[in-house]
Amino acid sequence: MKLEANHIYFKYGGSAEWLLEDISLDIRAGEVVGLIGTSGRGKSTLGKILAGQIGGYKGDVLLGGKPVPKGIYSPVQLIYQHPELAVNPRWKLGKTLAEAGEYDDGLRRELGVKTHFLDRYPNELSGGELQRICVMRALRPETRFLIADEISTMLDVITQSQIWHVVLDYAKQYGIGILAITHNEHLAGAICTRKVFMQ
Numbered sequence: 776m777k778l779e780a781n782h783i784y785f786k787y788g789g790s791a792e793w794l795l796e797d798i799s800l801d802i803r804a805g806e807v808v809g810l811i812g813t814s815g816r817g818k819s820t821l822g823k824i825l826a827g828q829i830g831g832y833k834g835d836v837l838l839g840g841k842p843v844p845k846g847i848y849s850p851v852q853l854i855y856q857h858p859e860l861a862v863n864p865r866w867k868l869g870k871t872l873a874e875a876g877e878y879d880d881g882l883r884r885e886l887g888v889k890t891h892f893l894d895r896y897p898n899e900l901s902g903g904e905l906q907r908i909c910v911m912r913a914l915r916p917e918t919r920f921l922i923a924d925e926i927s928t929m930l931d932v933i934t935q936s937q938i939w940h941v942v943l944d945y946a947k948q949y950g951i952g953i954l955a956i957t958h959n960e961h962l963a964g965a966i967c968t969r970k971v972f973m974q
């Protein structure tokens with residue numbers, strides 16, 4: 776199975792020029808594709824389009840040759856650089872996690888998510904603790920592709936490598952394909968099976 780973006784054109788409202796102009800990209804099951812490019816080039820925007828979080832583009836996003844299903848737990852999961860923007864600030868984190876269904880307790884331990892974190896609101900955790908929960912939410916057997924948008928930039932090197940280790944192991948186990956958006960050439964060199972440059 777592959778996730779593909781075919782001939783995508785997109786601009787934000789009010790802008791005269793295309794931000795994305797005839798962009799095509801595909802990610803196959805089990806691949807770790809690094810998406811690399813200068814700041815402001817539209818990498819995060821493309822990630823959001825692939826994950827179905829932005830509409831109003833021209834072109835197609837297909838999963839296994841069909842439009843990505845909507846209205847259910849999405850098989851294409853996006854993890855953002857800013858975890859605080861990805862969760863409901865008024866919900867305790869246990870509720871946020873439960874929304875996606877039952878969670879895997881082994882995965883919780885591997886990611887270093889303490890059970891008492893789940894009884895707290897997002898502003899009662901550090902950025903790194905919150906990001907671990909967002910990673911945990913996105914790693915489910917139903918996930919087919921993961922868009923990881925600078926997911927570890929706010930973490931120290933040890934935590935960064937611990938989290939990527941868990942993500943890559945999980946992806947391998949379930950044949951998940953990953954698009955890793957990063958500025959970090961060292962990280963891309965260590966984790967990616969292929970790199971795509973947006974210039």
Ligand SMILES: Nc1ncnc2c1ncn2[C@@H]1O[C@H](COP(=O)(O)OP(=O)(O)OP(=O)(O)O)[C@@H](O)[C@H]1O
Pocket residue numbers: 787788794812813814815816817818819820821
């Ligand atoms: N919601 C929005 N409305 C209007 N313009 C936006 C919006 N989000 C992003 N942009 C603009 O679109 C351009 C591309 O942003 P995007 O975040 O996709 O780039 P990027 O390649 O991921 O950048 P970086 O590497 O700095 O994260 C930027 O010029 C940004 O200011």
